[in-house]
Amino acid sequence: MSAPDPPLAVLAELTHRCPLQCPYCSNPVDLERASSELDTATWCRVLDEAAEMGVLQVHFSGGEPTVRKDLEELVRHATRGGLYSNLITAGVLLDEARIEALAAAGLEHVQLSFQDSEAANANRIGGFRGGHQKKHQVARWVRKAGLPLTVNAVVHRQNLDHLEDIIEMAVALDAERLEVAHVQYYGWALKNRAAFLPTRAQLDAATAVVAAARERLKGTLVIDYVVPDYYARWPKACMGGWGRHFLNITPAGKVLPCHAAESIPSLRFDTVAERPLAEIWAQSEAFQRFRGTDWMPELCHSCARREIDWGGCRCQAFALTGDAANTDPACQLSSLHEGVYALAEREAGAPPPAFTYRRIGGAA
Amino acid sequence: MNRRVVIELTSMPRLPRHVKLRFDKQRNRWIILAPERVLVPDEIALEVVKRCTGKASVAAVVEDLAASFDAPREEIESDVTRLLQDLADKGFVVT
Numbered sequence: 506m507s508a509p510d511p512p513l514a515v516l517a518e519l520t521h522r523c524p525l526q527c528p529y530c531s532n533p534v535d536l537e538r539a540s541s542e543l544d545t546a547t548w549c550r551v552l553d554e555a556a557e558m559g560v561l562q563v564h565f566s567g568g569e570p571t572v573r574k575d576l577e578e579l580v581r582h583a584t585r586g587g588l589y590s591n592l593i594t595a596g597v598l599l600d601e602a603r604i605e606a607l608a609a610a611g612l613e614h615v616q617l618s619f620q621d622s623e624a625a626n627a628n629r630i631g632g633f634r635g636g637h638q639k640k641h642q643v644a645r646w647v648r649k650a651g652l653p654l655t656v657n658a659v660v661h662r663q664n665l666d667h668l669e670d671i672i673e674m675a676v677a678l679d680a681e682r683l684e685v686a687h688v689q690y691y692g693w694a695l696k697n698r699a700a701f702l703p704t705r706a707q708l709d710a711a712t713a714v715v716a717a718a719r720e721r722l723k724g725t726l727v728i729d730y731v732v733p734d735y736y737a738r739w740p741k742a743c744m745g746g747w748g749r750h751f752l753n754i755t756p757a758g759k760v761l762p763c764h765a766a767e768s769i770p771s772l773r774f775d776t777v778a779e780r781p782l783a784e785i786w787a788q789s790e791a792f793q794r795f796r797g798t799d800w801m802p803e804l805c806h807s808c809a810r811r812e813i814d815w816g817g818c819r820c821q822a823f824a825l826t827g828d829a830a831n832t833d834p835a836c837q838l839s840s841l842h843e844g845v846y847a848l849a850e851r852e853a854g855a856p857p858p859a860f861t862y863r864r865i866g867g868a869a
Numbered sequence: 870m871n872r873r874v875v876i877e878l879t880s881m882p883r884l885p886r887h888v889k890l891r892f893d894k895q896r897n898r899w900i901i902l903a904p905e906r907v908l909v910p911d912e913i914a915l916e917v918v919k920r921c922t923g924k925a926s927v928a929a930v931v932e933d934l935a936a937s938f939d940a941p942r943e944e945i946e947s948d949v950t951r952l953l954q955d956l957a958d959k960g961f962v963v964t
Contacts, residue, residue, distance in 0.1 A: 511895060513907050559895030561907055589889065589902040613887045614904035653887050653904055653960065681960040682904065724873025724958040 508787050509748060509796065511559030516566055516753040516764060517548070519576070523569040523863075525595050526632030527620065529659055529694035529701060530863040532568060533767045538865070541757040543777070545575040549582045551754065551777045556586035558783040564616075566593040568756065571603070577610045584611025591616060593657075596643035597636045601650075604643070608650040615647045616655040616684070622670035630663065632862050644678040655682040660711065661701035662853060668711050672718045676726055683726055685715060687733035691765040691820045693863045699852040700860055707853075708736055734835035735849035739810065740817025741835070747795035747819060752786060760785045762792055765820040769829045795819050795829070804832045804839070874957040876927060878946075880964040882953055883923030888961050890918055903961050917949055921962055927953065 521536040543551070552563065563583050570576055571594055583590045591614045592607065604615075619640055621627035627637035647654050656675040660668060668685065675683040687708075688694050688701045703711070715730045722728070734741065744751045744763045753761040758777040766772060775789040786792060794800065798811050805816040816822075817833025825834045825845060834841040861867060876882065884890065889902040899915050901908040910918055916937075920930045931949050935942045956962040 559893075561893065561900065561902060562905070564905070591905060613902075616905070651886065653885070655904060724875075727959055 509792075511783070512752050512786060513560065513750045514562040514564060515555050515560050516564045516751070517552075517570075517579075518566050518568065518753065518755050518764070519543075519548070519570045519573045519579070520568040520756050522572045523567055523595065524572075524597055524633055525569070525620075525636060526862040526864050526867070527630060527659070527693075528632075528697040528860040528862055529661065529688045531689070531692065531694075531764050532863065533765070534692050534696070535767075536568075536863075536865050537756045542573075543756065543758045545578060547758065547777065548575075548579050551758075551782060552579065552583050552588060553586055554777075554782040556583075556588050558786065560588065562589045562591060564591045564593055569595050569598060571596075571598045577603075577606050580607055580612050581610040589613050594618070595631070595636070596640045597633060599643050599646070601646045604646045604650050604652070608652055612652065614653050614655065616657050617644055617647065618657045618659070619671070619674065620659070621664040622667045622674045623664075626664060626667075630860075632860075641678070644680070648679050653682075654678065654680045655684055656680040657684045657686065659686050659688055660703075661688045662703040662707060662857060663701065665703050665707050665711050668714045669718075672714070672722070672726070672728070676722065681727060682729065684729045684731070685711075686729075686731040689731075689734065689765075689818075689821075691768050691824055693861070695768075695824055696861045697858075699855065700857040702735065702849050702853040703733065704853040705736055705850060708733060733849075734818070734821060734833070735845055737835045738837045739835070740814050740821075740833035742814045743818035743820075743833075746812075746815035748786070748792040749796070749815075752782075752792075760789065760791075762795070763820065766791065768820050769823045771829065800830060802830065802832055808838070874962070874964050876950055876953040876957055876962075876964070878926065878928040878931075878950075880927050880953075881923055881925065882921040882927060882930070882957075882962050882964055884918070884921055884961070885963045901961065903959075908961070913948065914952055917952055918956075918962075921953075 520542055521532050580590050590612050593616045596617045620630040624637040628634055658671045690698050715728055719728050748762050753764045759774040772791045774791050775785045801816050805811055817835055819829045822831045822833045823829035832839045834845045893900045931946045935945050953962055
């Protein structure tokens with residue numbers, strides 16, 4: 506097999522520490538502690554390796570990346586190396602001076618999460634008092650510093666009916682882009698699935714709201730829309746295909762093909778301490794396991810869409826079938842598809858259970 | 870993006886600070902870096918975007934392209950305006 510093209514982007518998860526406790530957090534259930542985090546010098550070396558191998562963009566994420574005191578230094582280092590940098594943040598720890606310092610260090614863009622348009626519900630979902638109000642302030646500081654803003658709104662049965670207001674909020678905050686992302690069910694979100702899955706009617710209403718808003722707000726707000734897999738007909742091309750465009754580095758330096766990949770217990774991940782990043786990308790077992798089409802089951806391998814959706818999501822295949830090498834049951838051709846659809850309708854039709862909040866030890 | 874940027878012949882298009890046209894040495898092609906996006910412009914888009922300096926009007930860009938590529942002006946005008954409007958609607962071009 507020839508060497509794969511280099512990745513376009515790296516998601517740098519600087520920490521798993523976070524003041525919020527969103528029950529759909531994309532971090533693994535086993536959160537890494539502060540003591541295992543990579544130090545500044547190691548991150549700088551890894552950023553250099555990334556730029557050298559052809560990575561173009563770095564997304565600083567977490568956890569909450571702003572808990573790291575060296576964030577400005579890492580942004581400056583990335584910028585110096587020619588990487589385009591993006592901050593994915595909950596915002597609540599930022600002040601105006603820090604945003605200005607990040608902009609001065611070369612930060613190009615901020616993606617700020619909101620849990621709802623309604624303060625009380627947003628703060629209940631995030632498990633952080635006063636968070637929603639602070640985020641509004643942060644959005645204004647970001648725009649004042651001249652940085653473009655994306656509002657990220659994870660949506661589900663407990664806020665989906667506010668979608669019109671969420672869109673108006675993004676416009677009022679002068680965001681360029683709004684990401685309306687239905688919860689994806691791995692890790693914490695899988696534990697809380699019944700609390701989040703919308704009904705089909707709720708989903709259809711939301712999809713119509715997005716379509717109308719896109720038309721109405723053309724040129725004012727770009728809306729990206731991530732649909733929930735359980736009601737989909739075709740699976741999503743997760744990460745644009747395993748090991749094709751993207752890699753993820755955990756706070757402790759494990760290199761993953763996607764942020765949820767640790768939910769697949771059979772995979773072994775190399776770390777940036779052991780091997781150069783380019784070598785991990787090209788050769789590590791975890792990247793090779795599902796790269797391309799050779800690994801696919803016959804249903805996928807013989808499918809005309811095999812290089813469109815790349816067999817869907819490996820983590821979802823594992824979560825729903827127990828085998829990560831199966832066809833993603835989000836695909837209507839999967840024999841399990843109808844069962845997943847029925848499960849979604851059943852859970853969405855029952856009263857939502859209480860949240861299991863995302864915190865260290867919280868899943869026990 | 871408080872209000873929609875409408876591309877007219879008199880508009881002076883430019884890339885905002887956070888949108889960067891760069892030559893990608895590893896892949897030997899031009900790319901446009903934007904928030905959470907990497908765009909690979911086709912040959913025509915590249916020629917247009919290279920001319921989005923804030924110092925030339927859309928009319929001047931069209932004129933220049935018509936001369937450089939020896940192509941009918943009307944056709945270029947409609948292609949260029951459509952392309953720039955599309956980029957403006959995504960926030961990748963401002964005036």
